[in-house]
Amino acid sequence: MSVVAEAEATGADAAPETEPEAPPEPELPVLPLFGKWDLSEVEVEDPTLRKYINLNAFQVPHTGGRHARTRFGKHRMTVVERLINNLMRSERYTGKKAQAYKVLRNSFDIVHAKKKQNPMQVLVRALENSAPRAEVVSLRYGGIRVYSGVDVSPARRLETAIGNICRGAIAAAPKQRSIEKALAREIMLAAEGNPASFAVAKKDDKERQAEAAHN
Numbered sequence: 001m002s003v004v005a006e007a008e009a010t011g012a013d014a015a016p017e018t019e020p021e022a023p024p025e026p027e028l029p030v031l032p033l034f035g036k037w038d039l040s041e042v043e044v045e046d047p048t049l050r051k052y053i054n055l056n057a058f059q060v061p062h063t064g065g066r067h068a069r070t071r072f073g074k075h076r077m078t079v080v081e082r083l084i085n086n087l088m089r090s091e092r093y094t095g096k097k098a099q100a101y102k103v104l105r106n107s108f109d110i111v112h113a114k115k116k117q118n119p120m121q122v123l124v125r126a127l128e129n130s131a132p133r134a135e136v137v138s139l140r141y142g143g144i145r146v147y148s149g150v151d152v153s154p155a156r157r158l159e160t161a162i163g164n165i166c167r168g169a170i171a172a173a174p175k176q177r178s179i180e181k182a183l184a185r186e187i188m189l190a191a192e193g194n195p196a197s198f199a200v201a202k203k204d205d206k207e208r209q210a211e212a213a214h215n
Contacts (some may be wrong), residue, residue: 127165
């Protein structure tokens with residue numbers, strides 16, 4: 001047998017080389033939100049929102065605007081940071097993220113004291129209950145304007161729910177004498193699906209208008 005034939009036979013009989021196993025990824029500790037609340041135990045029941053409610057755990061929800069110029073970059077931000085950013089709508093908190101951060105942290109303490117639950121779980125329920133599933137759009141056919149009801153994408157549903165919860169809390173703050181109490185009340189009412197919640201009332205109103213326009 002020639003040297004070449006012997007080498008080919010040896011290569012055919014040789015067992016294929018196995019790739020080395022990748023080292024296991026280290027398990028990083030789960031940092032509680034505000035140093036208190038465990039986000040790993042929070043569950044999202046709405047399957048359409050599960051992909052969009054970002055519950056990545058880190059102690060301080062602040063990304064420094066690194067996703068601001070990325071298309072759909074806000075979905076990479078945690079839902080807590082998005083709520084804090086939406087709180088900075090009023091003149092009092094415009095551009096003051098540290099104050100908005102303290103407002104949400106104190107509101108979570110109030111929610112926990114009254115509900116005896118993880119306040120992040122209560123917030124997720126509030127977002128699910130206040131996210132509209134339909135809304136009205138204006139269509140133009142020639143010189144005629146027609147209103148039609150359409151389904152809302154999950155990303156828009158979540159953005160609308162976050163904005164309405166913050167608007168409701170800011171509007172109710174003078175009556176509650178504290179923005180922390182107003183935000184905690186809005187979150188708890190929305191989590192219950194109570195029509196007294198500004199966000200839930202807006203959601204019901206949008207869906208009612210969409211149903212009427214569809215018919």
